Amino acid sequence: MDQEMIEIRLKGGPKNGEPLSILADQESIELPFETHLSMGVDGTILICRGQLVSNWFLAKASVYRKQVRAADEPEYTFVANREIVRCAALSRRGQQCQGEAIRGALCCPAHAEQQPAADLVRNPCLLKELREIAAESCAA
Ligand SMILES: [Zn+2]
Numbered sequence: 505m506d507q508e509m510i511e512i513r514l515k516g517g518p519k520n521g522e523p524l525s526i527l528a529d530q531e532s533i534e535l536p537f538e539t540h541l542s543m544g545v546d547g548t549i550l551i552c553r554g555q556l557v558s559n560w561f562l563a564k565a566s567v568y569r570k571q572v573r574a575a576d577e578p579e580y581t582f583v584a585n586r587e588i589v590r591c592a593a594l595s596r597r598g599q600q601c602q603g604e605a606i607r608g609a610l611c612c613p614a615h616a617e618q619q620p621a622a623d624l625v626r627n628p629c630l631l632k633e634l635r636e637i638a639a640e641s642c643a644a
Contacts, residue, residue, distance in 0.1 A: 510577075517566050517582025518644030524580075533580060534565040539642045541634055549634065551641045559600065562634045563588045564642050585644065589631065591615055 508528040514520060519535055526533055540563035542550045549561075556563060564587050568580040591601035593615035603612030610631060 512578065512580050514568055515579055515581045517568065518585070519566060519568075520582070526580075530570065532567060532569045532583070534567050534586065537564040537566070537585075537642050537644045540564070541638055541642070549637060551637070561590050561592075562638050562642075563590075564638065564644070566644055587635070587638070589634070592630075 509525050510528045512524050512526060514522050514524060514535075524533075524535075536556070539551055539553050540556060540560050542552050542557045542559045543561045544550065544559070552560065564585055566585050567583040569583050571579045571581050573579065589605040589610065591603040591605050591612035591614075592610040593601045593612070595601055601612060601615055603614060605611055606613060606616060608631075609616065
């Protein structure tokens with residue numbers, strides 16, 4: 505069964521005034537920035553554009569929340585830009601975990617207690633460095 509789609513217009517933030525087609529019952533929406541950061545196995549940080557690449561590491565998104573006014577179409581108002589850091593731990597198959605890191609940390613809750621598997625986790629400056637690069641190069 506198809507879910508109902510509605511046309512909305514975003515209010516405030518980096519996407520102010522932009523029209524968007526979304527599912528009718530969404531309370532909030534997250535719109536990814538056009539650029540994000542990825543990291544190669546050798547630690548090279550790359551600035552990527554468009555769809556998230558498989559080895560993405562830090563992305564940002566603009567959060568909009570539904571605001572219903574009586575007898576009106578719902579309005580989606582800008583809340584904040586959100587930083588998403590991917591868990592740096594490796595799964596048993598040797599692939600980077602798909603989870604989101606705990607705020608300010610490099611691993612997700614499931615991997616926080618575990619011995620860091622990836623070299624990335626052993627570098628305490630990494631997150632700071634990534635944030636600095638993201639602040640300069642990630643565009644909404
Ligand atoms: Zn994880």
